[in-house]
Structures are given as structure tokens and as C-alpha cells.
Amino acid sequence: KAGVTQTPRYLIKTRGQQVTLSCSPISGHRSVSWYQQTPGQGLQFLFEYFSETQRNKGNFPGRFSGRQFSNSRSEMNVSTLELGDSALYLCASSRDSVTGELFFGEGSRLTVL
Amino acid sequence: GQQLNQSPQSMFIQEGEDVSMNCTSSSIFNTWLWYKQDPGEGPVLLIALYKAGELTSNGRLTAQFGITRKDSFLNISASIPSDVGIYFCAGQPLGSGSGSRLTFGEGTQLTVNP
Numbered sequence: 001k002a003g004v005t006q007t008p009r010y011l012i013k014t015r016g017q018q019v020t021l022s023c024s025p026i027s028g029h030r031s032v033s034w035y036q037q038t039p040g041q042g043l044q045f046l047f048e049y050f051s052e053t054q055r056n057k058g059n060f061p062g063r064f065s066g067r068q069f070s071n072s073r074s075e076m077n078v079s080t081l082e083l084g085d086s087a088l089y090l091c092a093s094s095r096d097s098v099t100g101e102l103f104f105g106e107g108s109r110l111t112v113l
Numbered sequence: 114g115q116q117l118n119q120s121p122q123s124m125f126i127q128e129g130e131d132v133s134m135n136c137t138s139s140s141i142f143n144t145w146l147w148y149k150q151d152p153g154e155g156p157v158l159l160i161a162l163y164k165a166g167e168l169t170s171n172g173r174l175t176a177q178f179g180i181t182r183k184d185s186f187l188n189i190s191a192s193i194p195s196d197v198g199i200y201f202c203a204g205q206p207l208g209s210g211s212g213s214r215l216t217f218g219e220g221t222q223l224t225v226n227p
Contacts, residue, residue, distance in 0.1 A: 033213040043217035104155030
């Protein structure tokens with residue numbers, strides 16, 4: 001059974017640019033959530049999508065957005081990048097949106113210069 | 114918002130020793146989970162706990178959901194070199210509205226000397 005796949009694995013952007021990250025969940029999983037991981041703030045919840053609907057959103061500015069497609073694949077977008085957006089962005093999938101048993105991808109490491 | 118205080122921040126132990134780490138919070142959590150993250154990888158779920166007082170084992174790992182619902186601990190027995198990594202506690206806050214909205218602790222960096 002294939003795991004959670006995230007692309008790209010690494011990317012470098014400059015301030016002001018925007019970025020789109022992609023996530024393919026485990027087959028059959030309908031919930032996809034996104035987390036930001038930084039040395040200073042640790043793992044922080046960004047948002048969750050379930051059946052193409054955003055179910056929950058963390059405390060991040062509106063520059064952070066996402067969506068989920070009918071095949072459960074998800075994308076997140078960050079516009080007008082800031083230096084502080086440099087982080088590892090982790091996607092996690094789950095069968096449902098109840099148990100908290102998340103299966104994480106390897107992450108997309110974003111560096112903003 | 115809710116915060117999880119995880120301790121210790123780091124541990125340096127000899128192979129074969131037992132390890133204990135814990136998480137506490139001022140808020141109640143519905144669920145406690147323990148994840149491990151290796152370098153360059155995403156966190157991997159080790160143990161999930163759903164009821165106050167629950168004690169669950171997974172091989173050499175044992176974790177408990179505190180009776181007050183505000184704490185949890187993880188024990189690793191007879192450590193081996195592949196136990197090296199960062200261990201995170203995570204909780205599903207009461208009223209979070211979603212099982213996927215987890216609050217994570219700061220992590221415990223475990224180093225095992227052969």
C-alpha cells in the first residue's frame with residue numbers, strides 16, 4: 001500500500017513569490033491535513049480537508065490556503081512568501097477525521113530567500 | 114491556545130537502558146498519541162490512546178493516558194540503536210472539531226549509544 005506522497009520534496013523561493021505544494025493521500029483515505037514544522041514553533045496545524053471541504057483551519061494568515069480534489073489529492077498554496085514561511089510542510093492522511101491516527105508524508109522543505 | 118509541555122527535551126542513553134518521557138497540559142485532551150520522527154521523514158504513529166487511564170503497549174513501547182486527561186507518558190524498554198529519533202506527543206483537544214487537528218509537544222530527541 002503506497003504511503004502519502006508529497007511533491008516537491010525541496011524548493012527554494014524568494015520573498016513575495018507564491019508556492020503550491022501537492023499531496024497524494026493513502027488510497028481510501030478521505031481526510032488530508034497539513035502541518036507546518038519549524039525549529040522554533042514545532043509542528044503546527046494548518047488545515048484539514050475531508051471530502052473536498054475544509055473542516056478545520058489553524059491560526060495562520062489568509063496567505064495560506066488549500067484545496068482537495070475529488071480523488072482526495074490535496075494542494076496547499078502560500079502566497080506572498082515571507083522569510084518566516086521557511087519550513088517543512090507535512091501532509092497527513094487519515095481514513096476518517098475522528099481518531100487522530102495520521103499517516104504523514106516525508107514533507108516538502110521550503111526555503112524562502 | 115492549548116500547549117503541550119513535553120519532557121525531557123533530549124536524552125542520551127546506553128543501549129539496553131529503559132527510557133521514559135511525558136507530556137502535560139493545562140487543558141483536557143480527548144486523545145493522546147505518540148509519534149516518532151526520523152531525520153528527513155515525516156512522523157510515524159507509535160501508539161494511540163483514547164480513554165483516560167488506558168495503558169497500551171506496542172512491542173517495547175508502553176504508553177498511558179493520564180486519568181486527569183491532561184497528561185501521558187511513553188516508556189521504551191531495552192533501547193536499541195534504531196530507537197534514535199525525535200519522539201512527539203500529540204493530543205486532540207476537547208472541542209477541536211476534528212480528529213486531525215492535533216496539538217504537538219516540542220519533542221524529545223533520543224540518542225542511544227551502542
